[in-house]
Amino acid sequence: MIIHNIDISEIEEVFKFYKIASDYQKAKKTVVVWPEFDRKLIETEIEESRQFKLTIANEIACIWAITFSDEQIWEEKNSNNAIYIHRIATNPNLRKNNFVAKIVDWAKIYAQQKNIQFIRLDTLGNNEKLIEHYKNAGFQFLGMFDMKNTSNLPSHYHNTPVCLFEIDLFKTKK
Template identity: 60%
Template sequence: MKIENSTINDIDEIFRLYKHASDFQRSKKTVVVWPEFERSLVETEIAEKSQWKLLIDGKIACVWVTTFSDEQIWGEKNQDSAVYIHRIATNPDFRGNDFVKIIVAWAREYAAANQKQYIRLDTIGNNTKLIEVYTRAGFDFLGLFDLKDVTGLPVHYSQGPACLFEINLSDPS
């Protein structure tokens, strides 16, 4: 197993995984389903080295995105020193491997290397199964919040409240 930045050669596979994630959300009758993301968004993330992949036997098992700022979602808390994780998508051939826990272990090291105190993520809508997955992986569930301004965010951010999660790395527990 290896974690590294995605490359432009991975973009078709990234979009395939996003489509599988959206199809899975629909099959589970999730309130909020991911839209089709703009290709230019992912190309920019790859160029900025914020798009990541987990490889198993040379195959992409999972992808996600990181950023160090997320003001529209986190508001005043964006002033905190944090790494934000977005769009975790798992290859259906590898589903059930609890990749969120692996991503959290990686993110702890990544945050420390970048002098960040928090690891944060969000999901849209009251998805109780996903809340369970994230809390089991070590995140504190901070609650549901209505976002004030979703201008420029992917369209699904206007479809429900945001569930916010964080791990405080300076908390010894």
């Protein structure tokens, strides 16, 4: 298992993973289905080294993006001392390998190297299985919240409560 930044030459792979995830969400009849993401957003994340992939035997197992501020989603809980994980998408041939736990292990090291206190992520709607999955990966479930302003967020955030999760690395060090 190797974790690397995604290269701009792999951008079509990123969109392929997003399409697979969106199709999976539709098939599972989840409340929220990912839209087609803006290409410029993904290009910027890649250029800023914020898109990652986990590979196994040279095959991409999953991808995700990070940011260091997420004010519209986290509102007053936003912290500049956090890493926010977004859009985890998994290779359907490699599902059931608990890649979220592997991403958490990576994020803990990444955050500790940068003296970042929180690892955070969100999901939308009351997806009980996903909530349990994130809790099992070590996240504290902070609850469901209605966001005040979603105007600059992708469309799947509009009119849907957000579930917030975090790991406080400074608390777990003790």
